[in-house]
Amino acid sequence: MSLRQDSVAMAHNAMATEYDVLDDLWYPHLFNRLHAGILHGLPPKAGVALDAGCGTGFQSMLLAMAGYAVTGVDLADELLKQAREKASDPIFAQGEPVPLFSTNDGTAQREMDAISRQAAAMRREPVIPPVFRVGDIGDPSLYPLESQDAVVCCGSVLSFVDDPEKVVALMASTLKKGGLLFLEVEQRLNADILWPFVDILIGGRLGYGQDFKTAWRNLVTPPGCDLHLDFPFEMKNGSKLSLPMRLFSLPALETMLAINGLQMREKMGVHVLTNLLPSTILHRPGAGRFLRVVFGFLAWLEKFCAHKRFFSAFGCSCFYVLEKT
DSSP states (O other), X not given: OOHHHXXXXXXXXXXXXXXXXXXXXXXXXXXXXXXXXXXXHSOSSOOXXXXXXXXXXHHHHHHHHTTOEEEEEESOHHHHHHHHHHHTOHHHHTTOOOOXXXXXXXXXXXXXXXXXXXXXXXXXXXXXXXXXXXXXXXOGGGOOTTOEEEEEEOSSGGGGXXXXXXXXXXXXXXXXXXXXXXXXXXXXXXXXXXXXXXXXXXXXXXXXOOOHHHHHHHHHSOTXXXXXXXXXXXXXXXXXXXXXXXXXXXXXXXXXXXXXXXXXXXXXXXXXXXXXXXXXXXXXXXXXXXXXXXXXHHHHHHTTTTTSHHHHTTSSEEEEEXXXX
16 A cells, blocks of 8 residues: 555544534535436446445445445545445335435435435445445456446546556446446646635635645646645544645546546536635534525525536535446
8 A cells, every 4th residue: 555545544433423414515416416327328227336445335325225236435434334224224125215415405415315215216226235345446356357337436546646647547447338437536627726815815714725836836837737636624523634635637637537448428527616716614513503594595506507518617525427338
């Protein structure tokens, strides 16, 4: 494991016990949009799937509820303990829809419950609990050639790997012809590269933790280049973890996908309009009523434009459904 991968595993292990508790505004919206997009893209017939960078199993559980035989792989063994615990839930074993995460936002909770019910309604056979294993998604041994009907790589996983080109090639190689890759990436062309300047002017109260030189470098990096930065992840106990991550240039990424025989079927931006609010504020638990109302309106409005080509290019995250040709 590289030094970068080791630090990412340590950071995610440190948040393992609270990983599923999404009491902020940012992540419930993100995962509900991703999960709805995955179910929309799935074919009627289930099959075999790989969840690359599965974390605590959000997408693994979703695919299993929809009838897939899923293997989830992640570097962080503490996250996998949480995933195995969820997969052993007797209610899940009976084929009933189960929550994918915990949230105190009523709207997000209702959306998540509806997504779980939709997934369970798609299944035609008894549920198969996902199998979880510790592994580096850059390891070629995890990708038997043309063996998977679907591969999922969501939760900004590709932003934390050493060699995204290699991982994309491996994911493409393990898909059967006509198989689907569900990919979500953090992308660089969004409002979050502007908020650090505001943060500097108001004395760092937004929590971006950047000086002017760093913020300026991030802003003027050529559009065709990926952006490398350290993201300040704030834990619920008030401590912060600095996670090294990559924000992708979408044109360069889409060229990489096409080279590997992955044809775009769908593209959707997430946090396109909601990122008009600072992401660091939206990551904090316990949002006040006014912030919830403003965020809720932007999230509702975003659903109508996230698939539009112009808007999808400006989300903090970009979600793809890609078919192996």
